[in-house]
Amino acid sequence: MAPANAEPSVDLRLQERAAALAPELTSLRRDLHRHPELAFEEKETSARIARELSALDLEIRTGVAKTGIVARIRGGGTGGGVRRTVALRADMDALPTPDRKKHVDYRSEVDGACHACGHDGHVAMAVGAARLLAERKADLPGDVVLLFQPAEEGIGGAEPMIAEGALDGVDFILGQHMLPSIAAGEVGVSRGPALAAVDEFLLTIHGRGGHGAYPHLTVDAIVVAAQVITALQTVVSRSVDPLDAAVLSIGMVKGGYNFNVIADKVELRGTVRTLSRALRPEMSKRIATIVRGITEAFGARFDLEYIQRYPATINHDSGVELFLGEAQKALGNDKVHLTAPSMGAEDFAYYLEKIPGAFWWIGCRKDDAEDPGYGLHHPTFDLDERCLPVGAHLLAQSALTYLTHGADR
Ligand SMILES: [Zn+2]
Numbered sequence: 001m002a003p004a005n006a007e008p009s010v011d012l013r014l015q016e017r018a019a020a021l022a023p024e025l026t027s028l029r030r031d032l033h034r035h036p037e038l039a040f041e042e043k044e045t046s047a048r049i050a051r052e053l054s055a056l057d058l059e060i061r062t063g064v065a066k067t068g069i070v071a072r073i074r075g076g077g078t079g080g081g082v083r084r085t086v087a088l089r090a091d092m093d094a095l096p097t098p099d100r101k102k103h104v105d106y107r108s109e110v111d112g113a114c115h116a117c118g119h120d121g122h123v124a125m126a127v128g129a130a131r132l133l134a135e136r137k138a139d140l141p142g143d144v145v146l147l148f149q150p151a152e153e154g155i156g157g158a159e160p161m162i163a164e165g166a167l168d169g170v171d172f173i174l175g176q177h178m179l180p181s182i183a184a185g186e187v188g189v190s191r192g193p194a195l196a197a198v199d200e201f202l203l204t205i206h207g208r209g210g211h212g213a214y215p216h217l218t219v220d221a222i223v224v225a226a227q228v229i230t231a232l233q234t235v236v237s238r239s240v241d242p243l244d245a246a247v248l249s250i251g252m253v254k255g256g257y258n259f260n261v262i263a264d265k266v267e268l269r270g271t272v273r274t275l276s277r278a279l280r281p282e283m284s285k286r287i288a289t290i291v292r293g294i295t296e297a298f299g300a301r302f303d304l305e306y307i308q309r310y311p312a313t314i315n316h317d318s319g320v321e322l323f324l325g326e327a328q329k330a331l332g333n334d335k336v337h338l339t340a341p342s343m344g345a346e347d348f349a350y351y352l353e354k355i356p357g358a359f360w361w362i363g364c365r366k367d368d369a370e371d372p373g374y375g376l377h378h379p380t381f382d383l384d385e386r387c388l389p390v391g392a393h394l395l396a397q398s399a400l401t402y403l404t405h406g407a408d409r
């Protein structure tokens with residue numbers, strides 16, 4: 001049950017204070033943008049964050065999961081007697097991609113590394129939220145734990161952060177991600193699944209090579225691979241309920257030596273994405289069945305390595321309702337969108353498998369004709385920095401409301 005509280009849910013002072021932080025958040029984001037660091041190498045980024053936080057008198061643990069930070073704001077308030085702890089998470093890593101923006105002075109100064117997924121902005125917003133909440137530390141009716149996480153891109157920093165105690169004593173977690181399909185000043189959230197589970201497979205088909213003129217003496221691995229590729233297209237189109245989303249994409253085919261040589265081996269690599277927990281294992285079973293049947297029919301052999309990466313990021317209803325309420329009050333109903341799930345993936349999923357919470361989208365579309373901000377992971381991706389105080393405020397406000405009322409209203 002929520003304790004009675006006479007304070008209005010959206011604190012106008014908090015929103016104004018967030019707006020006043022805009023220049024500092026922009027400057028921090030640009031500094032990080034100039035100095036991107038790849039997964040598990042976020043040393044300077046982490047040191048910079050620790051410096052920002054040390055001014056706020058928090059309990060800071062550095063070196064968590066190599067470069068991560070866990071910082072606690074220990075609230076001094078009593079509230080309604082129920083003490084809760086909420087975590088706010090930001091990822092810190094950049095992508096191994098060049099920065100091809102033309103008209104800005106904060107381009108990456110590191111060859112082959114760029115904050116093309118907006119994690120620089122995520123850090124700035126979380127630092128902003130830390131500042132907003134630390135300013136009212138004496139009255140906070142619970143604790144706020146800030147998680148600055150390494151290696152979201154591909155390798156995965158959330159799992160080692162959890163293994164090293166990031167969620168110890170934490171009741172609820174909130175996180176956010178830039179989304180350039182939504183304008184700055186607007187936000188989105190998905191009920192239920194927000195992002196897909198991502199798996200990867202590496203399939204090697206072994207045939208028997210030979211001369212291109214004598215196919216009857218060979219087992220042509222390219223022909224077998226072609227049948228496998230075609231048949232795998234039926235996994236989603238024929239075996240999965242059309243209302244249950246899944247993707248199977250083969251992104252790499254490697255095999256063969258010359259125009260007149262029959263290949264003995266072909267390697268295929270692909271990605272499999274699913275939204276429902278039940279469908280995920282079915283996909284790998286179906287793939288294995290098809291590969292086994294086709295290779296056997298042609299007298300070939302196969303090795304199939306199936307690697308489960310991130311699970312689906314599934315929002316908890318309590319987190320979504322909490323966020324929707326705060327966002328609608330702060331921005332107006334027309335600026336808050338219920339978004340369809342994305343078939344992209346996020347290792348925020350691991351946190352939501354442990355404790356309730358929500359992950360939402362911060363609109364960041366940059367309408368700049370000279371330097372249009374293309375999508376996430378594009379070498380020209382950029383964000384409209386007006387989104388930074390919005391994200392800082394919503395993170396802080398949602399945390400404050402959770403600490404005051406819980407999330408079961
Ligand atoms: Zn990304």
Ligand SMILES: [Zn+2]
Nearest residue numbers: 117119152177
């Ligand atoms: Zn990202």
